[in-house]
Amino acid sequence: MRPVYLDNNATTRVDPEVVQAMLPFFTEQFGNASSMHAFGAAVGDAMRTARKQVQELIGAEFDHEIIFTSGGTESDNSAILSALETQVGRDEIITTMVEHPGILSLCDHLAKTRGITVHKIGVDSMGRLDIEAYRKALGPKTAIVSMMWANNETGTLFPVDLLAELAHEAGALFHTDAVQAVGKIAIDIKSTEIDMLSLSGHKLHAPKGIGALYVRKGVRFRPMIRGGHQERGRRAGTENVPAVIGLGKASELALKHMADEQTRVKALRDRLEKGLLQQVGNSFVTGDPTNRLPNTCNIAFEYIEGEAILLLLNKAGIAASSGSACTSGSLEPSHVLRAMKVPYTAAHGAIRFSFCRDNGEADVDQVLEAVPAIIAKLRELSPFWQGADKAPAVFNPTFA
Amino acid sequence: MWDYTDKVKEHFFNPKNSGVLEGADGVGDVGAISCGDALRLMIKVDKETDVITHAKFQTFGCGSAIASSSALTEMIIGKTIDEAMNITNQDIADFLGGLPPEKMHCSVMGYEALRAAVANYKGEEWADDHEEGALVCKCFGVDEGMIERAIRGNHLTTVEQITHYTKAGGGCSTCAEAIEDVLTKTNKLMVEEGVLAASEAFDPTNAIRRSAKPNQPKVSPLAPTTNHGGAPAKLTTLQKIKLIEQAIEEIRPFLQADGGDCQLVDVEGETVYVQLSGSCVGCQMASVTLNGVQEKLVEKLGFLVRVVPVKNH
The missing domain is CATH 3.30.300.130 (Fe-S cluster assembly (FSCA))
Incomplete structure (x- = not known):
């Protein structure tokens, strides 16, 4: 059976061009960038190019504002911990109820071990942030605000420009976890007031285990990992050179394909969404329809459970995910959908299809072909399903 | 991706005895939609012989919940009520060639649904003895109350002991911190009540004793002293x-x-x-x-x- 990969928010295929760019840095240009010889110098030059490529992708003013890390989670942790150290006298964090565990777990830990006050701002039924609650939470004790650019489950975008301005009015630093946004939407960080931004390589066709933290020039920073002088003393440890080169190349390619993401990929997503809503009753799309990533479709099928859907999809060659892949070890329904007050009857049956530039029309055809029968089969098994004419729609946000 | 056996896959992809059983003599409902799984078991019983002649199920849940339900119906059809009641959740898991530790609760759900259906058949009240306390260990479905009872009843003072007594923390072990919290709280109360010596109580600030058994030398005194x-x-x-x-x-x-x-x-x-x-x-x-x-x-x-x-x- 033809495999259809629609789980690109979980991870992406490394682009073959990225692999090609990385290969020489294993066996030929294997030097340590810190070394005082030709082997080191060549690597240093290549890393400078990679840093510039990442700089261009996010529209940073200076290349030294990019710090290479091991990925999104390290970047998130570094940003928060640095702010608590540099913002003397401030011991509160503001974040949202729908953040990635990279932020939420750390905040919970800080609240427990260091007595840090954490404000988690809620969202409405479409996943839009409660800006009024955010304004009220801001104050002279706020050290840092961390709010994601794009939600990994629903694709909903937060107005980070505005959120950063509000943080600065209160004297707080503003960090955004942009792991899902970078590479999918155009970003020009220098035109915003955002102080720090996390990005991850494997979400944009670079390898796993590489990411970056953007720290605006002039923002005081304290490293989380101490040791050597790498990354201007902001992240110690010998650089993962091949992966850095890979992230650079992937950034260049993401910029090149940005228009494709906004048009062709978005059209694929829209066709899938419309088709599923038409063919399957008692289903609805979650998230903010007017303000969403172009590649993400999160659709809730009422009265059935997500894992069972995924297993049957997998049998039909289709890879998707249920809630966040990071929480698949847990039995709780997605914290994002719960924060949006999506009822349990639907939250358990929410499936995320996430596209990338590798996908085509045939992928959409295959999903539209397989899904209606899968949903019908599982609903037949469900004790809560009373038949299409009898099942009330428990949740029906207006959605065109 | 869960590591499901072929038998689990077989019973999930082609479930046996699914659907509504018209004219059922006993119906058992367990679980809830909010928990992510719910099972309705319907049985028909021969009044003369007490043999379960028909069994059908409807399940809202994951692959292993559906497979466990299907397996349960296959296992009980043809058995007398008494024989069927001897089936344990482990038997259901064994029938399926095993379940991932995190999914063992699916077999427990089958076990409970059978009890609920039999109680309904006999006209008895069936009480769900699972308290609605927050689950600490999700792998084995152990809640705070159960851990507390084990600590109090057996004077437990280490996380390892709790795992031995309740299985909590014996699967993926991500709940280790949560178990420590319950242990700290309960031991503290026991010391205040005078049923546990303060020196024996779990001390969360002592990182080394967390993993070692208190009051027990590392090497048994049986070891020869000619060192x-x-x-x-x-x-x-x-x-x-x-x-x-x-x-x-x-x-x-x-x-x-x-x-x-x-x-x-x-x-x-x-x-x-x-x-x-x-x-x-x-x-x-x-x-x-x-x-x-x-x-x-x-x-x-x-x-x-x-x-x-x-x-x-």
Whole structure:
């Protein structure tokens, strides 16, 4: 059976061009960038190019504002911990109820071990942030605000420009976890007031285990990992050179394909969404329809459970995910959908299809072909399903 | 991706006896949509012989919940009520060739649904004895109340002991911190009530004692004292075997409580061969059990040994 990969928010295929760019840095240009010889110098030059490529992708003013890390989670942790150290006298964090565990777990830990006050701002039924609650939470004790650019489950975008301005009015630093946004939407960080931004390589066709933290020039920073002088003393440890080169190349390619993401990929997503809503009753799309990533479709099928859907999809060659892949070890329904007050009857049956530039029309055809029968089969098994004419729609946000 | 057996897949992809059973004599509903799984079991019983002639199910839940339901109906059809009531959740899991530890609760749901359906058939009230307390260990469905009861009833003071008594923390172990919290709280209350000595209570600030058993020397006093130059004392084979037998004796009550057992077969250098029997055989948790045996031995002997299970013949 033809495999259809629609789980690109979980991870992406490394682009073959990225692999090609990385290969020489294993066996030929294997030097340590810190070394005082030709082997080191060549690597240093290549890393400078990679840093510039990442700089261009996010529209940073200076290349030294990019710090290479091991990925999104390290970047998130570094940003928060640095702010608590540099913002003397401030011991509160503001974040949202729908953040990635990279932020939420750390905040919970800080609240427990260091007595840090954490404000988690809620969202409405479409996943839009409660800006009024955010304004009220801001104050002279706020050290840092961390709010994601794009939600990994629903694709909903937060107005980070505005959120950063509000943080600065209160004297707080503003960090955004942009792991899902970078590479999918155009970003020009220098035109915003955002102080720090996390990005991850494997979400944009670079390898796993590489990411970056953007720290605006002039923002005081304290490293989380101490040791050597790498990354201007902001992240110690010998650089993962091949992966850095890979992230650079992937950034260049993401910029090149940005228009494709906004048009062709978005059209694929829209066709899938419309088709599923038409063919399957008692289903609805979650998230903010007017303000969403172009590649993400999160659709809730009422009265059935997500894992069972995924297993049957997998049998039909289709890879998707249920809630966040990071929480698949847990039995709780997605914290994002719960924060949006999506009822349990639907939250358990929410499936995320996430596209990338590798996908085509045939992928959409295959999903539209397989899904209606899968949903019908599982609903037949469900004790809560009373038949299409009898099942009330428990949740029906207006959605065109 | 869960590691499901072929049997689980077979019963999920092609479930047996699914749907509504018209004119059922007994209906059992367990679980809830908010928990992510719910099972309705419907049975027809021959009034003369007490034999379950028909069984059907409807399940809202994951792959293993549907497979467990399907397996349950296959297992009970043709059995008398009494025979069916002897089926344990482990039997359901075994029938499916095992379930991932995190999914064992699916077999428990089947076990409970059968009880609910039989109670309904007999016209009895069936009470769900699961409290709605927050689950601490999701792998084994252990809530705070159960852990508290185990701590109080047995004066437990370490996380390892709690795992042995309740299985909480014996699967993925991500709940270790949560178990520590319950332990700290409960031990503190017990000290205040005067039922536990403060010196024995779990101390969350002492990182080293967290993993060690209190009031127990690392190396058994049985170890010879002729210790040359501070190097670890070398045990004779006989001493070693005695220590190993002693360690296994200490563990057996826990295994026997779960219907299993463990016996020493042979010792070869640093490799200890044991035989697991009873319900330990084929149990998903056998490797956890072996780890427990190994830990106990290392603690007793004071040096690293490898525990290898011997197949039953």
